[in-house]
Amino acid sequence: MNTLFEPDIDLSIFKPYTIDCSKCCGLCCVALYFSKIDGFPDNKNAGIPCNHLQHDYKCKIHSALSKQRLKGCMAYDCFGAGQQITSHLTEPPNWKALSPKEAKTIFDSFSTVMQVHQVLWYLTIASTLGLEKSEKEQISLLLNQGKELTSQSLEIIQNMDIKSFREKSSLVLRKICLNIADKFSNHGKSDSNPNYMGRNFKQKNLIGKDFSMSLLIAANLEEANLLGANFLGADMRDTNIKNTDLSHSLFLTQIQINAAKGNENTVLPPYLYVPISWQH
CATH class of the missing domain: 2.160.20.80 (E3 ubiquitin-protein ligase SopA)
Incomplete structure (x- = not known):
């Protein structure tokens, strides 16, 4: 066995879950809690813009992250949730002037979409494997369900219960992992x-x-x-x-x-x- 994957994978299927900071309004630099001990520039509470986030949503010290050994910033990835949430916004947000209610809707939705997108990333990888037809069908159904969850308005996404989706996906992925492990004795x-x-x-x-x-x-x-x-x-x-x-x-x-x-x-x-x- 020299490969587990289907031939000629269409890499575009990974694009929605691949980070694209150029299409994001700096969500990770605002919504998340930062700690210096975890490799971020400063200690920062969730919901507060990082001191290095500029008005154009670019990082002032991005080119120096490696030199300054800011491992937290370098390792972080939102699975494309940043650009997904930004696409829902009618205008670029002014993080310092946003009302608490508006900010909460955006931040809670960002967290939810990031969790769903992480599961969709794993399901997308699974869809490229040489699986049985029944497994392929299960993966396809879950992929469609996850995409539907994140295509709704931020007000709906904010309060969405994704527990069932995550649990069903986890069961399918675990079964696939066990089946593949069996092939290797x-x-x-x-x-x-x-x-x-x-x-x-x-x-x-x-x-x-x-x-x-x-x-x-x-x-x-x-x-x-x-x-x-x-x-x-x-x-x-x-x-x-x-x-x-x-x-x-x-x-x-x-x-x-x-x-x-x-x-x-x-x-x-x-x-x-x-x-x-x-x-x-």
Whole structure:
């Protein structure tokens, strides 16, 4: 088995869940709580604009994030929720003049859409796999349901209960993960204690390895064989993936890649991009 994916994937299906700051009004820099200890410029309460956010919604220190080692800013990704919410707004917001009610509607909707888009990202990856017809149909139904949820007005999205959608999606994704793990025999089985912090897996055969929801902080995966390895929800902060082929690994997100340590020889799936921090 040298691939799990369907041939000729249409990469445009990932675009709605891929961050595009040029089409966003700086939502992440306003809506979220920041902490210096987590790699952000300052301590900041949710709902307060970052001091470095300019009137055109661009970051004043964006080009210096890597130099200043602001890992929180560099790793963050909203799964395209920022541009989705911005597209609902009739005019660019003045964050300092916005009424508390208006701000709450926008921020709550942003949080909801981000959660839905994260699930849609995983479902979109699943849709590219060589699955059974029944699994494909389940994925398609959930994708349509998620898109319908986020296409409504902000007033509806703000108070939307997405628990059922997330639970149904989680069950389908988990079943898919287990089925794929079975194809790799013993390689795909998860450990009872998925804590791999600092573990050295350099050049190891990790075909089909189930790393889902595991701690991979500062683990070494350099040159490991990660064909079919499942990274759904894994914490990959400072994980060494230099000189590593991840092109056929499963359920990776841009946040994980941004937080990891790679280089020009790291091979990513075609729907992910190389972080600027790797180029320094």
